[in-house]
Amino acid sequence: MPGNRKLTVVASLAGIVALAGAAWYANRTPPAAPVATAQGNAATVVETAEVRRVAMADEAAALGTLRSNESVVLRPEVAGRIKAILFREGTPVKRGAVLVELDAAVQRAELQQARASLDLAESNFRRTEDLFARRFVSQSARDESASRLEVARAAVALADARLRRMLLVAPFDGVVGIRQVSVGDFVKDGDALVNLEDISVLKVDFRLPETLLPRLRVGQALEVGSDSLPGERFAAQVDAIDPLVDAQGRAVLIRASLDNPEGRLRPGMFARVRLILEERPEVAVVPEEALVPSPGDTQYVFRVVGERAERVAIRTGVRRDALVEVLEGLAPGDRVVTAGQLKLRDGAAVRVVPGAAGG
Structure with a gap:
C-alpha cells in the first residue's frame, strides 16, 4: 500500500510538470496576425460595383382601365315582337349584319x-x-x-x-355579347337587347398629375400591362389628352390605344400604364444596394479609393430594375461598395472581393 501511494504522487507531479511546460511553450509562440493594410489597420471585406452608363427612359406610371374601341347596346327604335335572333352569343359579326329581326x-x-x-x-x-x-x-x-x-x-x-327599323343591324365589326331576350318577346322602344364590342383595338384611360402636362403630347409611346397576364407588356400610344384638368385631383385624363388582334385583353380589365416621357441614351447608375440607409433626404454611398472607403453624398434620380440614377456626386468608372458597407465608416480600410454586383 505505501508503494502505491508513492506511485500516485509521482504520476501527479509528472502531470503538473507537463501542463506547466505546455503553458510556457504556448506563451512563447506569437498569435496569428490579422489581415491588415499597408498602414497597419484591419481591413473590412467588401464587394463593389462600377458606376456605369446605361440607356434609361424617363417615364411616368399610372393605373387605368381598358375600354372597347367601339361599344354599343342595341336597342329597338319601335316596339314590336321579336321574330328572329340571327347571331350566336360571344361570336364576331360584320358591319351591316342583321342581328335581331322584329315582326314587320x-x-x-x-x-x-x-x-x-x-x-x-x-x-x-x-x-x-x-x-x-x-x-x-x-x-x-x-x-x-x-x-x-x-x-x-x-x-x-x-x-x-x-x-x-324592324331590323337591328351591327353598326361596326365587333363581338356580340350576351343577349337579354328570346324569340317571341315583346320589346318596347329603347329596351336593351344585346351589346356589341369592337375589341380588335382597345382604349386605355388613365390620369397623370398636372405637373406633367407640359411633357405630354399625342403620339407618345407607352406600355400597358395587366395583372391577368403577368410579365407581358403591350405597346400603345397616346391618342388624346383631355383639355380639362380635374379640379379635385389636379390630374389630367389621357386616352391611349393599343392593338388587340388576338383578343387576349378585354374591356373593363385593370391596366398598369408606363408612359415614356423621354429616352435618355446615357445615364449614370449604381445598384440599389449601394445606397447607405440614412435619415433625411440625402443619399450616401461608399466610394472605394485605393484601399480606403470614402462616404460620399449623392443626388439620385429615377429608380428602375434595381438601378438608381446618379445625378451628382459620382462619375462613371468610380467603384462603390455594394456589400459590407454597414460595417464601414468614412476613411475605413477595405479589401475588395469579387461579388455578384460586379466586383
Whole structure:
C-alpha cells in the first residue's frame, strides 16, 4: 500500500510538470496576425460595383382601365315582337349584319300599299305630260300631277324606312355579347337587347398629375400591362389628352390605344400604364444596394479609393430594375461598395472581393 501511494504522487507531479511546460511553450509562440493594410489597420471585406452608363427612359406610371374601341347596346327604335335572333352569343359579326329581326308584317303591307300608289301616280303623271304637250291640260294640272307623284315617292320612302327599323343591324365589326331576350318577346322602344364590342383595338384611360402636362403630347409611346397576364407588356400610344384638368385631383385624363388582334385583353380589365416621357441614351447608375440607409433626404454611398472607403453624398434620380440614377456626386468608372458597407465608416480600410454586383 505505501508503494502505491508513492506511485500516485509521482504520476501527479509528472502531470503538473507537463501542463506547466505546455503553458510556457504556448506563451512563447506569437498569435496569428490579422489581415491588415499597408498602414497597419484591419481591413473590412467588401464587394463593389462600377458606376456605369446605361440607356434609361424617363417615364411616368399610372393605373387605368381598358375600354372597347367601339361599344354599343342595341336597342329597338319601335316596339314590336321579336321574330328572329340571327347571331350566336360571344361570336364576331360584320358591319351591316342583321342581328335581331322584329315582326314587320304591318310595315311590309304599308310599303306594298305605298308602292301601288306610286305606280298610279307615275302613270297619271305620264298621261298628264302627254296631254300637256298637246295643250289639252293647263300648266297647273301638270304641276298638280307632278306634286302627287312626289308625295307618292315620299310615302314609299317613309314606308321603307319604317320597315328597315324592324331590323337591328351591327353598326361596326365587333363581338356580340350576351343577349337579354328570346324569340317571341315583346320589346318596347329603347329596351336593351344585346351589346356589341369592337375589341380588335382597345382604349386605355388613365390620369397623370398636372405637373406633367407640359411633357405630354399625342403620339407618345407607352406600355400597358395587366395583372391577368403577368410579365407581358403591350405597346400603345397616346391618342388624346383631355383639355380639362380635374379640379379635385389636379390630374389630367389621357386616352391611349393599343392593338388587340388576338383578343387576349378585354374591356373593363385593370391596366398598369408606363408612359415614356423621354429616352435618355446615357445615364449614370449604381445598384440599389449601394445606397447607405440614412435619415433625411440625402443619399450616401461608399466610394472605394485605393484601399480606403470614402462616404460620399449623392443626388439620385429615377429608380428602375434595381438601378438608381446618379445625378451628382459620382462619375462613371468610380467603384462603390455594394456589400459590407454597414460595417464601414468614412476613411475605413477595405479589401475588395469579387461579388455578384460586379466586383
